[in-house]
Each structure stands twice: as structure tokens, then as C-alpha cells.
Amino acid sequence: MPPILPPLDGFLFLDREKFADSFAADLPAREAAFMADSQVPWGVEALGGAVSEPAWRSKPSWYLVATEDRMIPPPAQRAMAERAGATVIEEAGSHAIYVSKPHAVAALIAQAAARLARIEQTA
Numbered sequence: 001m002p003p004i005l006p007p008l009d010g011f012l013f014l015d016r017e018k019f020a021d022s023f024a025a026d027l028p029a030r031e032a033a034f035m036a037d038s039q040v041p042w043g044v045e046a047l048g049g050a051v052s053e054p055a056w057r058s059k060p061s062w063y064l065v066a067t068e069d070r071m072i073p074p075p076a077q078r079a080m081a082e083r084a085g086a087t088v089i090e091e092a093g094s095h096a097i098y099v100s101k102p103h104a105v106a107a108l109i110a111q112a113a114a115r116l117a118r119i120e121q122t123a
Contacts, residue, residue, distance in 0.1 A: 002071045003086040011041035012028050022070045024096040035096065056084035060119070062098065062112045064105060085112070 003018035014023060019036035027035070055061070063081035067074050067090050074090075081088045089111075091097060093102040098105050 007044045008041075010044050011042060013039060015039050022095070024094050024099070025070060026068065026092075026094045026100045027096060031099070032096075035099075036088065044119050054084075060112070060115065061086040062108055064088040066093045066095060066097040068092055069095045069097070087115075 001017035005013050013074070014036070016036045019039070020027070020029060020032035020119055024032035061081075061084045063077065063084065063086040065074055065077045065081065065088060066072075069074050069077065072095065078088070089108055091101055093101045093104070101119050
């Protein structure tokens with residue numbers, strides 16, 4: 001379970017002491033501590049939000065499964081990606097994979113951009 005603290009004034013934070021292990025386990029301790037200290041709270045109301053028309057229903061999508069994520073279990077990530085019909089790549093990394101493995105994130109973005117460019121050329 002992610003170490004989400006009880007709401008405070010309608011906002012949620014991750015427990016600073018458990019942040020590194022759950023959110024940024026593949027980052028140096030100092031960097032994970034900085035992320036824990038600088039986290040931005042998220043509103044409880046966001047959990048009840050509804051999307052009227054998800055973009056993935058009408059647009060191509062891509063998903064990077066972080067196989068060592070302790071915030072969103074990889075099987076849940078795969079299920080969400082499958083539901084969206086996403087092109088999926090997997091990389092060993094934590095929930096903070098965008099920090100620990102920026103090359104993997106950039107490669108996925110490049111793959112998506114190239115595919116969309118090909119689609120536009122044929123349209």
C-alpha cells in the first residue's frame with residue numbers, strides 16, 4: 001500500500017519517512033529525500049473526478065510500465081494500458097522512473113512522435 005497520510009485540510013501527502021522506498025526506490029537517498037520534502041499535495045477531491053471522454057478512446061496512446069513501481073502495481077499498470085489499447089514498453093524502475101530512467105521516457109516519447117508523424121503523412 002502506498003504510504004498516503006490521512007487527509008489534512010482536504011489534501012494528501014505521502015509519508016516522508018516511507019517516500020523513498022515506495023515512490024523513488026531506485027534514486028539516490030539524497031534525491032529521494034529532496035523529492036519527499038518538495039512533494040506537492042494533491043486534493044482528495046481529485047480521487048472522485050470523472051472524465052467525460054477519455055482521450056485514449058479516440059487517440060493512440062503509449063504507456064511505460066515501471067516494473068518496480070510500489071505506488072501503482074505493475075499488473076494494474078498493464079491492465080490500464082491494455083484497456084486503453086496502448087503501445088506498451090516496460091522498464092525496470094520505480095514510480096519516479098521519469099527521474100531515474102529519463103532515457104526510457106524519452107525513447108517512448110520519440111516512438112510515439114514517430115508513429116504519429118507516419119499517421120499524419122498517410123492522412
